[in-house]
Amino acid sequence: MLKQFFSLLFGAFFVVSCAYFDHKSKSETIIAVDTIVDFNTVDAFPLFPNCEHIPSREKQQICFQMEMSQHIYAALKEHQLNAKDIVNDTVLVKLKVDNLGVTSLSGIKISEKTKELLPTFDSLVKISLQKLPTLQPAIKRAMPVTTEFTLPIILTNECLQVVVE
Template structure:
């Protein structure tokens, strides 16, 4: 009789301690990971040091665009670009900001006439970009990422 009671207690203890009953709880504890990534948007834009303290994401984007335009225009203004013909053109400059915050030139879309009148424009632009400060890179899912954007530069004389 004592053997039967010990056998029942042993089997009960074995059944209660089994992890079989906890398996349903473990499955519900696993968080779902969002696997859909929108590669056209970032969580935070690249930032100049003066734009970091702005709380609104939209205002940070505006601050970044204004600062980038001011840096490029100020750098190009130092050079005397002269031509004997009238220029009224928009040059589209594609800039890349890598995950370390370094800015580089990806491409320049410039008309043939403007390129003929200002052949040194692209090299002056490259030199101007070298003088840009290191930026805070764009953030996607709490990781720094490389971003590209197009900056229109209007040339008039």
């Protein structure tokens, strides 16, 4: 009889303990993580202070492009770019806006001929970037992120054009 009592007691503990663990596993929270992240796009572009009030994402991008073009153009226009030969080239300037909004030069793709004709062009671009205000950084998933973009600068003897892509 005592043996049956202990067997019944052990069986009851076994059933209760299994139900306890089963109940505990049902109460755990399942966390799903979205692992598909498009690293080629951002939710919000870097912004100059006077572009922040624009509500549309597309118009903010246009405002950023226009402001960047105007700043670079004005800074380069301050310096005399004299060449002894005809200059007709597009220089690709790679810029980086870090997660704090600071703009820096990542690289310049310039032809050898243009580099010979305008040897100070690289340093003038660096100086013009130092004059840029601190930007509001790009946003991806509600976090500030570092972005890079290419600024094509069209050089001709008649005029200097700056176009942002």
